Amino acid sequence: MEHPKHLNLDDAWRNEPFALPVVDARAWGPQLRFSAPPRLIERFYHEHEANLAVPFLLYGSGDFHYLTALRLRRIAGSVVLVSFDNHPDWDVRPPKWGCGGWINRALELPQIKHVAVWGCGNFECWWPHQIFGNRRAERAGVLEVHPWADDRPVKDRQRKGAILGENWRDLFERFSKGLANENIYVTIDLDCLCIEEAVTNWESGRFSVADLQWALGMLREFCQIIGGDICGAYSVTKYARRKQRFAAEFDHPKIRLP
Template sequence: MASQYSTQIYLDLDGALTSTASMLQIPSVNLQIWGPRLRFSAPISEIENFYSEIKPYLRPFILYGSGDFHHLSAVWMRRIQEPFSLLSFDNHPDWDIRPPRWCCGGWVNRALEYRWLESAQVWGCSNFELNWPHNLFTPRKVLQSGRLQIFSWKERYPKLSICREGAGL
């Protein structure tokens, strides 16, 4: 690992960004043994074991795997020890309250459990989860409190513009 890039790291879970990290000279850690165990979802015990292993490698800028691993964003946040806001750009709100606990579709809820996270915003939602009956699986209390705000594409879901004001569904 090159020390001149101490603010960056590539956590290689699936080889998806190996050439990009190499081209940008971002130091990498081969974690492909973890890839299949963490892809899309994982048990809490696996998440905790993974975090214990990678914690020393975490940096302010983390490049990692394909979109199959974006639920790990809630793990990277753990290194932040002061109040902050989360901003996510995604077609899906990733707010699902159903199991599995650690998965791509519910990682925003894991993030909202973190004590230093003051608020979260998800921009660009234009997916079916915003419509009934799928929106039955939303974290209503945090939406109503304004701590979680969803900013949908107004052009695609004009009736959901209340999400733009943080009122919830």
């Protein structure tokens, strides 16, 4: 089995504790951050296909989360994608390759049987912003999103997939049991964690590290985890193109670092 790797795009994981073999891809970082044109994506994939194919990959800021869709290309057989993320990443608007809509690239792959996103804490799952999400896939049952509803009006708690701090573990255990014996790919964006436990380039979520440990334990108990990745650590932003910078700075929240 191939060993896990650290794909260093932006120095987000300096002094990471696992001492993983490092692939220096920092020349690609500014070109790929937040979004990139398809031709550039294919060039990157051609150059780093072998590195993207390892069972586990650690890589940069959540701005690069869409690279998970490239990793999924190499997986054979039917797979369920489970994402822990403060954002649903289901936006159907351009750009095609970007951190805000990469779930749709995953759903285009024939081997992806189902996608579930847990821990969405921002506005994108609620009216009116949800009109830009892939509601068609959600209605078809191939995509499920689980946004936090603790601070929403009572009627919003009836939204399909809505979770509360008091019930999400029960719902996740039921979800895991429903995937018994399925092959699972797990992707974690650190922005799903509360602000006390992770520093990222995006808004913070509500999970704790202990929550993620418990959830991964549930998946391991009932499913076969065949691969995974972690991204989302904070890094200084660098861009290669003016339109890319404009779109990214418009979309990013104003973060005050601790």
